[in-house]
Amino acid sequence: MTERPxxxxxxxxxxxxxxxxxxxxxxxxQRVPAGELPAVVRAREHxxxxxxxxxxxxxxxxxxxxxxxxxxxxxxxxxxAVLRRSPFVDPSLLRGPDAAGWLGLEPVVPGEPALFPLADxxxxxxxxxxxxxxxxxxxxxxxxxxxxxxxAAESSGxxxxxxxxxxxxxxRADVHxxxxxxxxxxxxxxxxxxxxxxxxxxxxxTALRAPDLNPDSPTGLLGALQAAGLxxxxxxxxxxxxxxxxxxxxLLEYKKLSRLLQxxxxxxxxxxxxxxxxxxxxxxxxxVTGRWASNGGGALSVPLQVRPAAVADAGxxxxxxxxxxxxxxxxxxxxxxxxxxxxxxxxxxxxxxxDSGAVPTRAEAKVGMLGAMYGGTRGESGRMMxxxxxxxxxxxxxxxxxxxxxxxxxxxxxxxxRGSPVPTxxxxxxxxxxxxxxxxxxxxxxxxxxxxxxxxxxRNFVVxxxxxxxxxxxxxxxxxxxxxxxxxxxxxxPHLVFFLHxxxxxxTPAELADEVGEAVRAAAAEAGRLLFGGFPVDFPLDVAVxxxxxxxx
DNA sequence: CTGACTTGCGCC
DNA sequence: AAAGGGCGCAAGTCAG
Numbered sequence: 001m002t003e004r005p006x007x008x009x010x011x012x013x014x015x016x017x018x019x020x021x022x023x024x025x026x027x028x029x030q031r032v033p034a035g036e037l038p039a040v041v042r043a044r045e046h047x048x049x050x051x052x053x054x055x056x057x058x059x060x061x062x063x064x065x066x067x068x069x070x071x072x073x074x075x076x077x078x079x080x081a082v083l084r085r086s087p088f089v090d091p092s093l094l095r096g097p098d099a100a101g102w103l104g105l106e107p108v109v110p111g112e113p114a115l116f117p118l119a120d121x122x123x124x125x126x127x128x129x130x131x132x133x134x135x136x137x138x139x140x141x142x143x144x145x146x147x148x149x150x151x152a153a154e155s156s157g158x159x160x161x162x163x164x165x166x167x168x169x170x171x172r173a174d175v176h177x178x179x180x181x182x183x184x185x186x187x188x189x190x191x192x193x194x195x196x197x198x199x200x201x202x203x204x205x206t207a208l209r210a211p212d213l214n215p216d217s218p219t220g221l222l223g224a225l226q227a228a229g230l231x232x233x234x235x236x237x238x239x240x241x242x243x244x245x246x247x248x249x250x251l252l253e254y255k256k257l258s259r260l261l262q263x264x265x266x267x268x269x270x271x272x273x274x275x276x277x278x279x280x281x282x283x284x285x286x287x288v289t290g291r292w293a294s295n296g297g298g299a300l301s302v303p304l305q306v307r308p309a310a311v312a313d314a315g316x317x318x319x320x321x322x323x324x325x326x327x328x329x330x331x332x333x334x335x336x337x338x339x340x341x342x343x344x345x346x347x348x349x350x351x352x353x354x355d356s357g358a359v360p361t362r363a364e365a366k367v368g369m370l371g372a373m374y375g376g377t378r379g380e381s382g383r384m385m386x387x388x389x390x391x392x393x394x395x396x397x398x399x400x401x402x403x404x405x406x407x408x409x410x411x412x413x414x415x416x417x418r419g420s421p422v423p424t425x426x427x428x429x430x431x432x433x434x435x436x437x438x439x440x441x442x443x444x445x446x447x448x449x450x451x452x453x454x455x456x457x458x459r460n461f462v463v464x465x466x467x468x469x470x471x472x473x474x475x476x477x478x479x480x481x482x483x484x485x486x487x488x489x490x491x492x493x494p495h496l497v498f499f500l501h502x503x504x505x506x507x508t509p510a511e512l513a514d515e516v517g518e519a520v521r522a523a524a525a526e527a528g529r530l531l532f533g534g535f536p537v538d539f540p541l542d543v544a545v546x547x548x549x550x551x552x553x
Numbered sequence: 554c555t556g557a558c559t560t561g562c563g564c565c
Numbered sequence: 566a567a568a569g570g571g572c573g574c575a576a577g578t579c580a581g
Contacts (some may be wrong), residue, residue: 291571456569
């Protein structure tokens with residue numbers, strides 16, 4: 001953090017398949033044929049500049065394909081989105097003729113047909129001007145340190161995301177196929193149900209005396225259940241579990257296996273597991289809170305059921321690491337709540353709350369904290385709130401204040417300055433006008449319901465969003481540590497292959513697995529320091545060195 | 554017929 | 566009386 005700022009080098013696409021490479025702010029300009037860009041970047045990378053570009057998804061995949069990895073960048077698309085929503089920023093400094101174009105710029109998705117040169121909306125934008133605006137906005141911010149950290153972390157996340165898609169998650173189609181066959185029977189002809197589902201279907205139809213029932217139709221199923229005298233209003237598994245009827249067993253089994261077939265069956269395997277790798281793509285900043293979204297193959301919800309198929313290459317291992325109870329720890333840190341930080345000293349934060357006498361049981365600690373962070377006020381979690389508020393006034397006070405601010409229609413922000421969306425809708429306009437009569441549409445009750453729902457959103461936003469910032473810092477630091485552990489191309493060194501909110505998978509040569517484990521822990525400690533400085537809140541990790549993802553945890 | 558919405562369930 | 570945050574995905578449903 002003390003080294004001199006990195007040089008910045010801007011790259012811009014120009015007509016004629018040419019890329020302009022410009023030393024910032026006003027340095028030399030080099031024009032190179034697009035095909036030669038990887039070589040130019042590789043050579044310039046020795047000085048570890050910060051590459052400035054409109055959007056990582058428009059530049060980095062091609063560089064990676066050419067074997068070029070960069071250490072750092074500024075992703076103007078992502079940084080512009082953060083800055084334009086941050087309450088730490090003077091919005092007038094970000095105005096410009098193409099400001100709307102920057103906010104509307106979509107990432108490009110691998111596999112989409114390439115746009116014709118300069119048909120890309122990104123090419124109507126001026127990255128040099130946008131970079132200057134962003135720099136000015138950051139410099140003028142009263143929180144430029146925190147915000148600068150967020151921009152660096154967000155940009156680094158963009159590099160990680162591209163690298164993970166490039167490398168892919170090792171995936172054994174043969175293992176996956178065997179697993180499906182064991183559970184469902186052999187792969188059926190197209191349009192047919194697998195044998196096991198057929199048998200369950202027959203049992204369901206018999207038990208409900210509904211010979212034509214399609215259990216995949218919620219409407220049809222609901223009608224058949226009601227016709228059989230079962231008092232249900234929906235067909236969710238959780239609802240059905242409460243019932244006592246011969247159909248329930250086979251029906252729940254059918255739902256579970258049918259879900260597996262639809263979401264992660266043979267079709268999924270053919271679509272997403274090519275050449276021994278599962279390659280979805282990740283969208284940093286894809287969620288308003290700052291969490292990542294993903295596209296393709298449902299990467300952020302790979303069920304436990306199929307994780308046995310994620311198998312490290314021969315001679316390689318996975319290092320799987322996740323943070324226990326990330327969000328309550330983040331809440332302790334951002335609120336400066338020393339009592340909660342004390343509980344977080346334990347590997348199990350909830351048990352730490354019990355051991356300090358704050359709550360009687362671990363179950364109550366957990367449900368109480370989840371309620372505090374999600375806005376649950378019903379039943380048990382609601383009953384815990386007075387107790388938690390007494391014991392952890394700063395932590396609970398922070399989320400309560402975020403909820404109240406949201407209900408007033410105000411913007412809240414994460415620790416590093418990511419702002420929540422501005423609420424829209426009649427209730428918010430009424431909140432702004434302090435109780436004007438409801439010509440705006442919707443009843444008073446509707447407005448109150450929406451207002452409370454928005455308060456739950458902002459309550460959660462500050463914690464989920466700051467958790468995402470911790471995770472970004474963790475990823476960014478880990479990425480650089482992993483690079484230093486190996487030699488050669490990205491895929492020859494230990495490298496990240498998966499990230500899921502508070503969990504990472506590193507694919508590593510077996511002999512480096514222990515060092516990777518240390519790097520993962522060191523990066524977590526560094527993330528805690530970056531966000532919370534000297535405040536003593538721990539982020540203990542579960543780290544496993546395994547051959548298959550299924551063997552972690 | 555297509556497209557938008559709903560339902561239900563997987564993950565955190 | 567109901568009252569839990571954020572997603573992606575597939576199939577069913579229904580309007581145009």
